[in-house]
Amino acid sequence: MTQPLDFKRNTAAPLDLGWVNSIKVNRNAADRRAASLANRRTVKKEYQAAWLIRAVECMDLTTLGGDDTPGRVERLCMKAMRPLRTDLMQALGIDSLTTGAVCVYHEMITPAVKVLQGRLPIAAVSTAFPAGLSSLETKLREIELSVAAGATEIDIVITRQHVLTGNWQALYDEMLAYRQACGEAHVKAILATGDIVTLDNVAKASWVCMMAGADFIKTSTGKEGVNATIPVSLVMTRAIREYYEQTGFQVGYKPAGGVSTAKSALQYLTVMKEELGNDWLQPHLFRIGASSLMTDIERQLEHYVTGNYSAAHRHAQP
Numbered sequence: 130m131t132q133p134l135d136f137k138r139n140t141a142a143p144l145d146l147g148w149v150n151s152i153k154v155n156r157n158a159a160d161r162r163a164a165s166l167a168n169r170r171t172v173k174k175e176y177q178a179a180w181l182i183r184a185v186e187c188m189d190l191t192t193l194g195g196d197d198t199p200g201r202v203e204r205l206c207m208k209a210m211r212p213l214r215t216d217l218m219q220a221l222g223i224d225s226l227t228t229g230a231v232c233v234y235h236e237m238i239t240p241a242v243k244v245l246q247g248r249l250p251i252a253a254v255s256t257a258f259p260a261g262l263s264s265l266e267t268k269l270r271e272i273e274l275s276v277a278a279g280a281t282e283i284d285i286v287i288t289r290q291h292v293l294t295g296n297w298q299a300l301y302d303e304m305l306a307y308r309q310a311c312g313e314a315h316v317k318a319i320l321a322t323g324d325i326v327t328l329d330n331v332a333k334a335s336w337v338c339m340m341a342g343a344d345f346i347k348t349s350t351g352k353e354g355v356n357a358t359i360p361v362s363l364v365m366t367r368a369i370r371e372y373y374e375q376t377g378f379q380v381g382y383k384p385a386g387g388v389s390t391a392k393s394a395l396q397y398l399t400v401m402k403e404e405l406g407n408d409w410l411q412p413h414l415f416r417i418g419a420s421s422l423m424t425d426i427e428r429q430l431e432h433y434v435t436g437n438y439s440a441a442h443r444h445a446q447p
């Protein structure tokens with residue numbers, strides 16, 4: 130890949146983004162690597178409980194339904210603060226455990242604040258989630274309102290047409306405007322990878338969003354036809370790695386949408402460890418966005434407890 134001349138992060142200074150068009154992904158290599166990941170057992174049985182606990186710690190426990198109510202969000206927040214039953218915690222030898230954050234619609238920030246009282250981060254999906262097809266002015270105002278209501282993380286959606294038409298400057302300017310509207314709040318850029326069609330586009334959009342100041346890049350809203358996948362995750366984590374090598378900035382990664390089994394969570398943890406290393410296996414650089422994953426993790430942890438596996442290795446890197 131060609132390194133952009135005069136590279137700057139998070140700046141309105143004119144950048145020549147023409148080089149973005151030269152980014153290419155070897156689709157076959159990504160598919161082969163993804164297939165090998167699914168077929169081998171990277172995580173030893175005795176460490177699986179520890180890995181699943183890490184998955185909980187890195188989870189954005191999510192509810193993004195049109196039928197969300199304050200009551201549902203309050204229950205979600207209580208679950209986020211105490212994700213496992215006391216007897217299971219004791220059996221696993223864990224004193225305390227929370228999810229990484231909760232993730233809700235703008236209107237549900239207030240009930241989340243009421244329960245969490247600052248004890249866990251609140252991520253809000255702003256910018257006309259999930260399609261993002263409102264005016265930029267409306268979307269920037271939504272970010273400001275979400276931050277004012279108590280969200281400390283904002284999950285923005287990019288305008289897919291900027292990617293589909295190769296308008297990298299428009300994507301950069303949009304991301305930069307979102308970054309600035311977020312102020313102190315962290316900003317996660319949702320690429321909606323199922324909508325932008327090709328792995329080349331996924332890599333290009335990842336680079337442009339990181340350059341414009343995204344703290345995290347995130348695969349999906351959970352509402353596209355195809356959401357998080359392993360090949361897409363390989364492309365995005367490799368972009369993060371290369372961006373870090375070139376700039377020194379650590380950008381986080383959030384697979385989201387359809388991650389509902391403990392087995393799939395373990396695959397994403399493996400991608401993070403193998404592509405980015407142990408630094409990226411922490412909640413400040415890795416989140417799994419999921420609404421139903423917790424149920425399967427609980428089920429699997431029960432299984433490990435009854436099978437006499439413990440989380441004694443919790444503090445070992447998974």
Ligand SMILES: O=C[C@H](O)COP(=O)(O)O
Binds near residue numbers: 191386388421
């Ligand atoms: O950002 C998180 C996703 O919307 C969650 O998707 P999910 O309901 O398929 O787990």
